[in-house]
Amino acid sequence: MNNDRINVFLILMAVLGVKVTLLLLFINYLLSNKGELLDIFFVIFNTLSIAILGIIIFSVIVSYSILYRENVNKYLMKINFKLVKAMYPLIINICKFLKISKNDVRNTYIHLNNIYIYSNNYNLNPEDIMILTPHCIQKGSCKHKITNRIQNCIRCKGCDVSDLLDIKEKYKVKVFVATGGTLARKIIKENRPKAIIAVACERDLTSGIQDVEKIPVIGILNERPNGPCLDTKVDIEKIENAINFFLGGV
Ligand code: SF4
Known part of the structure; x- marks a missing residue:
């Protein structure tokens, strides 16, 4: 598979991570010093945002390992593929925004899927x-x-x-x-x-x-x-x- 295409996919995931981080910082800035009523919301929002950011970073690292090293545990691949699937619409939207070919992302999606399927064992009729x-x-x-x-x-x-x-x-x-x-x-x-x-x-x-x-x-x-x-x-x-x-x- 073309490495440039893989890079595009990983870069777009990283862009998604940066967007979440910027949103996190922006909301924090808006809500800072706005009184105690917002404190709980503040904590929940930050916790969720950091969790999402952690998921994105995890997925970038695992996807990179799958695409470049191909020695990743199949359960990790399965979890990662579910995460990539959940993030896929957002990544495609970033593609549209940055005017990048969607096929580059789709190609990697298919590649990640195939690597995961090939990591399993089947014995079908x-x-x-x-x-x-x-x-x-x-x-x-x-x-x-x-x-x-x-x-x-x-x-x-x-x-x-x-x-x-x-x-x-x-x-x-x-x-x-x-x-x-x-x-x-x-x-x-x-x-x-x-x-x-x-x-x-x-x-x-x-x-x-x-x-x-x-x-x-x-x-x-x-x-x-x-x-x-x-x-x-x-x-x-x-x-x-x-x-x-x-x-x-x-
Ligand atoms: S007959 Fe079969 S092989 Fe020949 S053109 Fe049609 S579909 Fe293709």
């Missing part, structure tokens, strides 16, 4: 593993509708759908193509997988990982040689690695 891809992986000019039934693909090798069918047959895993988040949620609800390998862009992967809390998701970014949402591609080797991991083979 193939039928409990679901590969979920967006429909833009299908060649735009293809006449064979695969959204409801991927087997409609005649495997002309014009796009990666053909390879996904090979994977489906080789490993006996489930493969679905979804046209959006609503259909993806419906597919997950109906099929109840125990693990998901999701292929999508940064935005969709991040929201997908956030939506599916109780099922482990490995996120694989799609490749977009023709721009967003058109004739996208996926690294099949990454998918096979993820399948083997969930099968307990890695």
